Amino acid sequence: MIAPFLRRTGAVRGPSAVRAALLAAVAVASTVWTSGCGGSSGGGDPLQGRSRTSALGAAYYSWFPENWGFGTYGQKLEPPIAPLLGEYGSGSVTLAAHSVFARQGGLDFFLFDVWPVPRPGTGGDETLVRARERVLDYYRAGFGLGRQRTALLYEVQGLVDVSGTGILRLDAEGERILIDDLTALGREVFGHPSYLKVDDRPVVFLYLTRSFTGGFGDTVRRLRDAMRAQGMDPYLVGEEVYWYVTGEDGRILNEREPNLTRLAAFDAVWTYNPLYSDGRFCGDAGIDRFLSDTHDLYVSYRDAARRVGVEFVPTLLPGYNDRGVRPGLAYCTVPRERASGELFLAQSWDRWVRPFIGESPLVLSTTFNEWNEGSQLEPAVGGPTSDPFLTEGAVVQGNGTKYLDALAGLSSELPR
Numbered sequence: 001m002i003a004p005f006l007r008r009t010g011a012v013r014g015p016s017a018v019r020a021a022l023l024a025a026v027a028v029a030s031t032v033w034t035s036g037c038g039g040s041s042g043g044g045d046p047l048q049g050r051s052r053t054s055a056l057g058a059a060y061y062s063w064f065p066e067n068w069g070f071g072t073y074g075q076k077l078e079p080p081i082a083p084l085l086g087e088y089g090s091g092s093v094t095l096a097a098h099s100v101f102a103r104q105g106g107l108d109f110f111l112f113d114v115w116p117v118p119r120p121g122t123g124g125d126e127t128l129v130r131a132r133e134r135v136l137d138y139y140r141a142g143f144g145l146g147r148q149r150t151a152l153l154y155e156v157q158g159l160v161d162v163s164g165t166g167i168l169r170l171d172a173e174g175e176r177i178l179i180d181d182l183t184a185l186g187r188e189v190f191g192h193p194s195y196l197k198v199d200d201r202p203v204v205f206l207y208l209t210r211s212f213t214g215g216f217g218d219t220v221r222r223l224r225d226a227m228r229a230q231g232m233d234p235y236l237v238g239e240e241v242y243w244y245v246t247g248e249d250g251r252i253l254n255e256r257e258p259n260l261t262r263l264a265a266f267d268a269v270w271t272y273n274p275l276y277s278d279g280r281f282c283g284d285a286g287i288d289r290f291l292s293d294t295h296d297l298y299v300s301y302r303d304a305a306r307r308v309g310v311e312f313v314p315t316l317l318p319g320y321n322d323r324g325v326r327p328g329l330a331y332c333t334v335p336r337e338r339a340s341g342e343l344f345l346a347q348s349w350d351r352w353v354r355p356f357i358g359e360s361p362l363v364l365s366t367t368f369n370e371w372n373e374g375s376q377l378e379p380a381v382g383g384p385t386s387d388p389f390l391t392e393g394a395v396v397q398g399n400g401t402k403y404l405d406a407l408a409g410l411s412s413e414l415p416r
Contacts, residue, residue, distance in 0.1 A: 054357065054358070054360070054361060054362070054363065054414040054415050054416055055108040055109055055149065055196065055361065055362055055363070055416075056106060056107055056108050056109075056362075056363045056364075056365070056407075056411050056414060057107060057108060057109035057110065057111050057149075057151065057196070057362065057363070057364055057365070058102070058107050058110065058111065058364065058365040058366070058367055058368035058377055059111045059113060059153055059272070059364070059365075059366055059367040059368065059370065060098070060110040060111060060112055060113065060367070060368045060369060061090075061113050061131070061367070061368075061369055061370055062090040062091075062095075062112065062113070062131045062134040062135050062138075063090065063113075063127050063128070063130070063131040064087070064088055064089055064090045064094075064369075065087060065088065065089040065090075066126075066127040066130065067127065067371075067372060068087045068371075070325055070372055071324045071325045071372065072324045072325065072371045072372055072374065073321045073322075073323050073324030073325075073374055073390045073391070074324065074371070074374075074380070074382065075324060076324050076387075076390055077382070077383070077385045077387055077390060077391070077396070078385060079382050079383060079385055080382050080385075081380055081381070081382035081383050081385070081396065081397065081398050082380065082381060082382055082398070083369075083371070083378055083379070083380055083381075084378070084379035084380060084381050084398075084400065085097060085379075090131065090134050091134060091137075091144075092137065092138060092141050092144035093144065094144075095138060095144035095145065096144040096145075096146065098110075098368065098369070098378070099144065099145055099146040099148040100146065101378065101379060101401070101404060102148055102368065102404075103146065103147075103148065104401065104404050104405070104408065105377060105401075105403075105404030105405070105407045105408050105411075106404075106407055106408040106409075106410075106411030106412070107148075107365070107368070107377075107407070107411075108148075108149055108196075108416075109148065109149035109150055109151055109196045110145075110148055110149075110150050110151075110368065111150075111151050111152070111153045111205060111364065112135045112138070112150055112151070112152055112153060113131070113135075113153045113155065114131075114132050114135055114152050114153065114154055114155065114185070115128040115129075115131070115132055115155045115158045116154070116155065116156070116158045116159050116177060116178065116181050117132075117177065117181050119159070119173070119174075119177065128158070135152075136188065136189070138150070139188065139189045139192045139194075142192075145194050147194075148194060149194055149195070149196040150189075150192070150194045150195055150196060151195065151196040151202070151203040151204065151205065152185065152189070152203075152204050152205065153205045153207060154182060154185075154204060154205065154206050154207065155207050155208070156170075156178065156206050156207060156208060156209060156212070157207065157208040157211065159174040159177055159178055160174060166211055167211065167213055167246050167250055167252070168208070168211045168212045168213070168246075169212065169213055169214040169250075170212060170214070170216060170219055175219050175222070178219065178223060179222065179223050179226045179227075182204065182223060182227065182234075183226055183227055183230055183232070186202065186204075186227055186230070186232045186234065187230065187232075190202040190232055190234075197235070198235045198267075198361045198362065199235065199361075201233050201234060201235040201267075202232065202233075202234050202235065203234070203235045203237065203362070204234045204235070204236055204237070205237045205239070205270070205364075206220075206236060206237065206238050206239060206266075207239050207272060208239055208272075209238040209239050209240055209262065209266075210238075210239055210240045210241075210242050210245040210246065210259070210262075211245070211246055212246065212262070213246045213247065213248060213249070213250045214248075214250070215248070216262055216265075217261050217262040217263075217264065217265035218265075220236065220238070220262075220265035220266065221265055223236075224236065224265075235267045235268070236265075236266050236267050236268075237266060237267065237268045237269065237270055237313060237362070238262070238263065238265070238266035238268075238269050238270075239269070239270060239271060239272055240258065240259070240262065240263045240266070240269040240270075240271075240301070241269055241270055241271035241274070241297065241298070241301045241312075241315075242271055242274070242276075242297075243255055243256060243274075243276050243297065245257070245258065245259050246259065247259055248261055248262070256296075256297055256300050256301075258300075258301060258304045258305075260304060260307070260308055263304065263305065263308060263310060264308040264309070264310060266310055267310065267311065268305075268310060268311035268312065268313050268360065268362065269301065269305055269310060269311075269312060269313065270312070270313035270314070270315055270362075270364060271315050272315065272366055273315070273317065273320065273366050273375065274290075274294045274297060274298075274315065274317075274352075275290070275317070275320055275332075275334060277329075277331045277332070279332065280293075281293075281332055281334075282332035283332075284338070284339060286332065287334065287335070287338070287344070290334070291347055291348065291351045291352075292351070294348075294351070294352055295351040295352060295355065298312070298314060298352060298355075298356065299355075302356065302359070311359075311360050311361070312356065312359065312360055313360050313362045313363065313364060314352050314353045314356045314360065314363055314364075315352065315363075315364045315365070315366055316345065316348040316349050316352050316353050316363070316364075316365050316366075317334065317344065317345070317348050317352075317365070317366055317375060318336060318343075318344065318345045318365065318375060318376070318377055318403050319333075319334045319335060319336035319344050319345070319374060319375065320333060320334035320373060320374055320375050321333040321334070321373070321374030321390075321391070322372065322373045322374060323389065323390050324372070324374070324390065325372040325373065327389075330389075332392075333374070333391065333392050333394075335391075335392075335394050335396075336396065336403070337394075337396075343402075343403070343406055345403055345406055345407065345410075346406060346410065349410045353410075354413065357413060357414060357415070358415055363414065365377060365407070377403050377404055377407065379398075379400050379401045379404065380398035380399065380400070381398040381400065382397065382398045383395075383396055383397030383398055384396065384397040385397065
């Protein structure tokens with residue numbers, strides 16, 4: 001997940017056949033919507049009519065076309081790897097096609113990325129402001145979702161300066177904006193028929209809470225009290241699961257040591273992406289260690305969460321490659337396919353999701369369309385191709401809907 005910058009704009013690009021497929025998908029999605037999203041139809045919505053579910057979702061970004069200018073590794077390959085729909089612009093038309101793809105892959109919900117309203121006196125990042133408005137337009141228009149469920153992924157770190165040590169502290173004004181903003185968002189979207197609920201409570205994911213100190217757990221409790229006073233009782237999922245997190249006194253805790261005081265303020269905890277960039281997970285042996293160590297990390301956080309009455313939400317990963325957007329950092333990549341031919345998606349499901357099936361109402365995949373970091377499930381075209389730096393010598397290709405098809409088979413294991 002990255003903070004994008006405005007570089008260029010453009011319409012959906014690609015061959016006419018792709019655009020025709022997009023329009024056909026829109027027609028299907030709009031028909032499904034008008035037939036009663038969220039209603040008690042015979043269409044088999046796995047979330048309808050249940051207070052407790054195992055729903056599979058994926059983070060979803062609405063910052064296109066602006067963010068294509070920020071760079072992806074696929075753009076820099078020859079031949080390039082690109083979305084099946086071309087370098088699209090986010091909006092209800094694109095969302096309609098994505099909703100069809102998502103259902104094909106067994107995804108129950110999209111987790112819409114939303115940044116806070118800008119602080120007074122600052123214009124805010126134009127791309128983030130536009131992306132936020134697009135998300136709200138999805139709900140206002142009532143079009144594009146089909147029967148896809150939705151929830152919000154709120155970028156709390158957007159309220160603070162993140163340019164320093166990585167230890168974040170929310171001041172009084174930031175807390176006020178957080179509470180007022182999420183309360184206003186809740187009033188606007190929680191009543192939408194697509195909005196995801198756990199035990200009849202609207203779900204909100206809060207990103208990077210693991211980096212906050214200075215009594216952030218109390219801030220979460222005040223947020224919950226304020227929303228309850230407005231008739232809303234959100235199911236809050238904090239991003240607390242990681243190798244190193246901040247303590248209450250502002251220091252970095254020991255590896256895999258949770259901040260139980262802050263963790264206990266949430267209903268559930270998860271990690272957006274468990275990859276750590278110190279080099280331990282580089283190379284083929286490093287990827288094996290990544291799978292094993294992350295399983296152990298999940299077990300330790302699952303057990304810690306249980307001790308304070310909080311649920312654990314497992315996350316899987318199709319792959320990761322941010323060398324197109326952060327070439328100077330040269331972070332290790334997570335190949336989508338191993339030398340054995342096995343999908344990393346399937347391996348992460350086996351080690352990171354399957355052991356926890358039945359324990360959590362939610363499972364998350366990072367991501368549906370975060371192309372800048374190469375973690376997308378979205379159908380792609382192009383290749384095969386290779387590059388000694390961009391792909392670390394691995395041969396890569398678009399593979400169409402291969403990853404969604406694989407996920408559909410894996411997700412059949414979830415109790416729905």
